[in-house]
Ligand SMILES: Nc1ncnc2c1ncn2[C@@H]1O[C@H](COP(=O)(O)OP(=O)(O)OP(=O)(O)O)[C@@H](O)[C@H]1O
């Protein structure tokens with residue numbers, strides 16, 4: 559079944575149109591990638607879904623039209639967004655960042671056990687549980703951003719450039735944890751990633767954006783085999 563569907567989505571920043579026609583489908587429990595050069599509209603696509611930018615076209619989640627909803631409404635439906643640049647709260651401790659992630663939940667016991675799950679998924683955070691977000695390394699902040707999103711118990715995770723600015727080994731660790739999360743929970747994912755090798759290690763299929771439009775869509779295996787993808791995104 560289809561969880562999220564975008565059909566000919568357009569988006570504007572003020573008078574400037576940056577998405578022209580973006581279409582994609584995320585199935586239940588599926589993981590879909592968005593590839594593309596800088597400025598192609600990857601982040602804006604995620605922001606159109608989460609209600610952070612004015613959008614046209616059709617955006618449906620669990621069969622319901624969500625286009626035009628406010629970000630809090632979209633989050634309340636079960637869509638958690640890990641934004642580019644992480645957006646963790648620097649003044650709060652790691653523990654409080656995780657609690658903030660769960661602010662819409664009432665099941666206190668479930669929240670406590672999900673905090674334990676997050677610390678098991680990202681053991682580095684366990685050692686920093688009482689540190690402020692601002693005192694974490696870039697990799698730890700990225701782990702916290704993902705963990706905070708998990709705390710909302712979402713059905714769909716929007717993940718924007720989780721590897722950005724991280725050492726290759728740290729980026730690999732973060733993606734291994736996200737793969738495990740996917741196996742453990744079946745959370746569906748829409749993953750923006752410049753590092754196509756990391757993206758293909760996680761997603762089943764992907765779409766390539768160019769100037770706010772899809773130019774290629776296929777399974778990870780299909781895309782991996784294409785010369786133009788290899789040249790542009792896989793280093794040869
Ligand atoms: N807040 C904004 N106001 C005006 N224009 C913006 C804004 N944010 C992005 N843009 C423009 O919209 C276009 C798409 O940007 P977007 O951030 O979606 O690209 P991206 O694919 O995520 O790129 P990157 O790989 O660099 O993160 C770009 O031309 C960008 O300059």
Ligand SMILES: [Mg+2]
Nearest residue numbers: 600601602642
């Ligand atoms: Mg971006």
